[in-house]
Amino acid sequence: MTSLPRIVITMGDPAGVGPEVCLHLLADSQIARQCVPVLFGDAGILRRVAAATKLPLHAPVISHEQWNAEWSAIDWPCVVDLQTLAADAVQPGVVNAATGRAGYTYVDRAIDAALAGQVAAVSTAPLNKEAMHAAGINYPGHTEIFAARTNAPRSCMMQYSEEITCTFVTVHVGYRDVPALLTKERILDVIELTAAALERLRDKPPKIVVCGLNPHAGEHGLFGDREEERIIIPAIEAARQQGIDIEGPLPPDTAFLPWKRKATDAIVCMYHDQGHIPVKALAFDSAVNTTLGLPIIRTSVDHGTACDIAWQGKANPSSIFSAVRLALRLIGTSPYA
Amino acid sequence: MTSLPRIVITMGDPAGVGPEVCLHLLADSQIARQCVPVLFGDAGILRRVAAATKLPLHAPVISHEQWNAEWSAIDWPCVVDLQTLAADAVQPGVVNAATGRAGYTYVDRAIDAALAGQVAAVSTAPLNKEAMHAAGINYPGHTEIFAARTNAPRSCMMQYSEEITCTFVTVHVGYRDVPALLTKERILDVIELTAAALERLRDKPPKIVVCGLNPHAGEHGLFGDREEERIIIPAIEAARQQGIDIEGPLPPDTAFLPWKRKATDAIVCMYHDQGHIPVKALAFDSAVNTTLGLPIIRTSVDHGTACDIAWQGKANPSSIFSAVRLALRLIGTSPYA
Numbered sequence: 001m002t003s004l005p006r007i008v009i010t011m012g013d014p015a016g017v018g019p020e021v022c023l024h025l026l027a028d029s030q031i032a033r034q035c036v037p038v039l040f041g042d043a044g045i046l047r048r049v050a051a052a053t054k055l056p057l058h059a060p061v062i063s064h065e066q067w068n069a070e071w072s073a074i075d076w077p078c079v080v081d082l083q084t085l086a087a088d089a090v091q092p093g094v095v096n097a098a099t100g101r102a103g104y105t106y107v108d109r110a111i112d113a114a115l116a117g118q119v120a121a122v123s124t125a126p127l128n129k130e131a132m133h134a135a136g137i138n139y140p141g142h143t144e145i146f147a148a149r150t151n152a153p154r155s156c157m158m159q160y161s162e163e164i165t166c167t168f169v170t171v172h173v174g175y176r177d178v179p180a181l182l183t184k185e186r187i188l189d190v191i192e193l194t195a196a197a198l199e200r201l202r203d204k205p206p207k208i209v210v211c212g213l214n215p216h217a218g219e220h221g222l223f224g225d226r227e228e229e230r231i232i233i234p235a236i237e238a239a240r241q242q243g244i245d246i247e248g249p250l251p252p253d254t255a256f257l258p259w260k261r262k263a264t265d266a267i268v269c270m271y272h273d274q275g276h277i278p279v280k281a282l283a284f285d286s287a288v289n290t291t292l293g294l295p296i297i298r299t300s301v302d303h304g305t306a307c308d309i310a311w312q313g314k315a316n317p318s319s320i321f322s323a324v325r326l327a328l329r330l331i332g333t334s335p336y337a
Numbered sequence: 338m339t340s341l342p343r344i345v346i347t348m349g350d351p352a353g354v355g356p357e358v359c360l361h362l363l364a365d366s367q368i369a370r371q372c373v374p375v376l377f378g379d380a381g382i383l384r385r386v387a388a389a390t391k392l393p394l395h396a397p398v399i400s401h402e403q404w405n406a407e408w409s410a411i412d413w414p415c416v417v418d419l420q421t422l423a424a425d426a427v428q429p430g431v432v433n434a435a436t437g438r439a440g441y442t443y444v445d446r447a448i449d450a451a452l453a454g455q456v457a458a459v460s461t462a463p464l465n466k467e468a469m470h471a472a473g474i475n476y477p478g479h480t481e482i483f484a485a486r487t488n489a490p491r492s493c494m495m496q497y498s499e500e501i502t503c504t505f506v507t508v509h510v511g512y513r514d515v516p517a518l519l520t521k522e523r524i525l526d527v528i529e530l531t532a533a534a535l536e537r538l539r540d541k542p543p544k545i546v547v548c549g550l551n552p553h554a555g556e557h558g559l560f561g562d563r564e565e566e567r568i569i570i571p572a573i574e575a576a577r578q579q580g581i582d583i584e585g586p587l588p589p590d591t592a593f594l595p596w597k598r599k600a601t602d603a604i605v606c607m608y609h610d611q612g613h614i615p616v617k618a619l620a621f622d623s624a625v626n627t628t629l630g631l632p633i634i635r636t637s638v639d640h641g642t643a644c645d646i647a648w649q650g651k652a653n654p655s656s657i658f659s660a661v662r663l664a665l666r667l668i669g670t671s672p673y674a
Contacts, residue, residue: 129556140559174561175550176516213512215609219466222477224511253613257621272552274610276590281615284594 004036004075005120007327008110009320011041012125013103014085015095016305017315019049022125024317025324026059026077035328038067038119039079040106044087046079052092053313064109071118082109092311100131107142111149114296121297121327122146125320128305140172143291146298154189155293158197158266159275159302160326161283164256165266166275167194167292178271182213182227187235190268193292195244198265201329206265209255210236210248213270217249232270285318288326297330299323341373342457343411344664345447346657348378349462350440351422352432353642354652356386359462361654362661363396363414372665375404375456376416377443381424383416389429390650401446408455419446429648437468444479448486451633458634458664462657465642477509480628483635491526492630495534495603496612496639497663498620501593502603503612504531504629515608519550519564524572527605530629532581535602538666543602546592547573547585550607554586569607622655625663634667636660 009025012018022039023046025031039046043061050057061079062070084102110122124142132139139145147155157168169190170181191208198206211217212232214224221229232249239246248268254260255267256278269275279287279302287302301319309315346362349355359376360383362368376383380398387394398416399407421439447459461479469476476482484492494505506527507518528545535543548554549569551561558566569586576583585605591597592604593615606612616624616639624639638656646652 129559133559172552172560174555175552175564176513176562179513215509215512215613218511222466222470223509225513227512252610253617256614256618258618261618273589274614276552277593277611277614278618280590281593281595281598281619 004034005328005331006036006038006071006074006118007324008113008119008122009037009039009324010106010110010122010124011039011046011103013095013099013128013131013305014042014045014090015093015099016126016128016307016310018103018125018305019046020053020055020311020313020315021301021317021320022046023050023053023055023057025320026079027056028321031321031324032077035324036075037077037324038074040082040110041079042083042085042087042102043079043081045085045090048087049311052311055313071113082106093307095128095131095305095307097131097134100128100133100137101135103127104132104135104137104145107145108149111146111296115150120331121299123320123323123327124298124300126301126303126305142289142298142300143171146291146294146296150294150296152294154193155291156190156193158194158290158292159279159287160290161279161287163283163286164261164279165198166269166279167266168272168275169268169270171272175271179213179225179227182231182270184231184235184238187232187268188238191235191239191244191246192242194266194268195239197292197330202265205245207263208244208246208266208268209250209260209264210246210268211252211255211270211274212249216251285316286322288319288323290326290330297327299327299330341371341412342665342668343373343375343408343455344661345450345456345459346374346376346661347443347447347459347461348376348383350432350436350465350468350642351379351382351427352430352436353463353465353644353647355440355462355642356383357390357392357648357650357652358638358654358657359383360387360390360392360394362657363416364393365658368658368661369414372661373412374414374661375411377419377447378416379420379422379424379439380416380418382422382427385424386648389648392650408450419443430644432465432468432642432644434468434471437465437470437474438472440464441469441472441474441482444482445486448483448633452487457668458636460657460660460664461635461637463638463640463642479626479635479637480508483628483631483633487631487633489631491530492628493527493530495531495627495629496616496624497627498616498624500620500623501598501616502535503606503616504603505609505612506605506607508609512608516550516562516564519568519607521568521572521575524569524605525575528572528576528581528583529579531603531605532576534629534667539602542582544600545581545583545603545605546587546597546601547583547605548589548592548607548611549586553588622653623659625656625660627663627667634664636664636667
């Protein structure tokens, strides 16, 4: 019997770079010393990608039925063949309804496995949203799939790297839809989830910064509709009363200054690009995407399907390695675990 | 007779770090070989700051009347004493209506000098907006003062550094006010101003990138109100028809990726923090703020009044040096010159 945690890796959209970064991971001896990676995907596709990229595929392939019967005894890297697609049904870089549905199915089954307690965490390779939508699956991203499938009463996206870590009050909504989604309760939820996750990662009470919504954080009502005074400051004060070490709302362009981010464990952002712009600019190859507040631990690569280089062996697998390593550090942080 | 261009430097809010960074500049022998710096401010304040910070003040002081009579013969660094404040009327770090009005007056007189052709450019030390507002002067910043005083039919802010350069379709407005201000005409104006300035700075046709408004640039209408399709893409297509080398609208977090910004001369941003966040994160000590499209050349430091360290000799003057150097490179780029 192994003492290593089992981690499900989902293969991502089969037409993208997901299969090849998963092949790198499955073959890595260092990863195999830290956990038992279990790849949920299509074995036929994976064999074609291995042949095309000259990457090795030595891990044994088992069926979904075999997994469900024998998961507790599995202590070696393996592939669970979900058989969603014929091996020859996919062209490299060509996403469509079939690849979108396949990518979603891997995630769906991975969530089942995690909710059933078969695995300690899920790390996901990239989906392609347009392919999913072509299949009639209308989630904007992994974050929303996991939140919906686990009925989490509150959750939020975190982008984590050693250089900079951001959490998000809103994510995949249009620019103009953000203000109506900002409430004291939602911001306080995100602050609490952020503080709990960072305390686990840092092993000490973290220092949290909260961004304003408006330029210069509204400059005392000069810009905007006093969202800072009406909504953000009350949430910060409520968090401070809980003993959270917190500062803000800062002018958004001040929050990311080099000395400020070095003195900060995490930055709470009001909208997608407020945090994604600096994370991608500063930590493009090391950031990991995760969802806080779920009953299961879930991390994800911070890149897309990169269809222009799919199945060519060019994709940099560092983000999926970072995702698995962060998942291992987060095990035990779920508020439900 | 000198062949060096005269540049007016405005002293900024007297209670902030403006006076001391100007003292550094006035005393610099390398700057004096490149231009004739003329400081518009209050000589009494400047002497107090020099004493407090132990910075030298050897430049001669002349009156505003003397300047207006003799400007064409002035070919040495000097201080033009505008006598807006008694020397003992200011406390370090304490801004108020009096310091706000003084800071504005320096800028106002500098614009007069530039419009009269007395100087080739204006470089500004930081104003304090709350102090200006206390004085009943309701501009959100230098950009708007220069645009209003010069009746420029179109202008835009540019933040310039060697690492990253951004121009702005909107600047000092609330988050929720941005979408209504985006028009094809305004975006095309900013693209044209950007291309013209960068062509001058690079000595070749520049490569311009335009950001979307929404996360993922709307992802083909998935997020937002199709601002990309309705407004931004038509502006980009009009610019391309003029022969401008242009790409976009890019997902905003893609536009600032390291390899993308290295291949790009300037990034056109839809709103303040879209560009200010990455500029401050990546080029916090070297970025220069300038206004394109004015009949006069104007550059500015990229920092505020920093009242917490005012008059202590701690302020880093590198931004005012960068501002003057960029002004020298921009001379001749005004569409009116």
